[in-house]
Amino acid sequence: MTFFPLPAFNDNYIWITNDATQKTIWAVDPGDAQVVLDYCQNQHVTLAGILLTHHHKDHTGGVPELSARFNCPVYGPASLSPELVTHPLTQGDSVMVGQTEFMVLETPGHTLDHLCYFAEAEQQDPILLCGDTLFRGGCGRLFEGSPAQMLNAMTRLRELPQNTQVYCTHEYTLANYRFALAIDGHNAALIAANNEAQALRDQNIPTIPSSIALETQTNPFMRFDWQEVVVGAAALLNEQPAQDLINGFAQIRRAKDAF
């Protein structure tokens, strides 16, 4: 199974399953119905199901129209209304998307209801659908959750297999790397990743999917226990570096918010 990005709004990606042998697709976080409808019409496919990661409108706005049109199941956080989500999910649940079973991981932080979906399929790299929790080079803003919750999410995600393919829902990579380079500028893997991403964006090619290996080497929010990252973030804030992981992570997040 692979996923294909449908660009939406300014910088969202609606990921859809991409299997040439199937006449049906699944969509992840379809914030804009028209983008998915156009794809279905052009490719002569129908929508078999929807996965949602969290309640924000740019991830859920297209659901009423799409679920009415295709009468398809909608899997997502239990916090969302039954009119929107037909199959509410919590930690430990699983969802069959075609032949692939996705495990549900609760990752509060960006929002309190945020879910990620993880699958280990045969003969391919594992897949992580991570919504607005993890971005290439960054993580979601803490609109509802605490630094401790997002730290916990980053800790769990970086323990996934290194070859996991990471499908983020925004093209924030270059902005994230500008911040990452400001606090972790000697990181050779980060410099290389930034150059690669710049070349992709110059050609208007998505920088996603990423991988857990790349994120653990380059993403400051996954490098929260590297002293130089915390020192760099504290310097941007004109603060002393925190002495513990939670406050250090909070410093990295606040430095990014102010960057």
Ligand SMILES: [Zn+2]
């Ligand atoms: Zn969001």
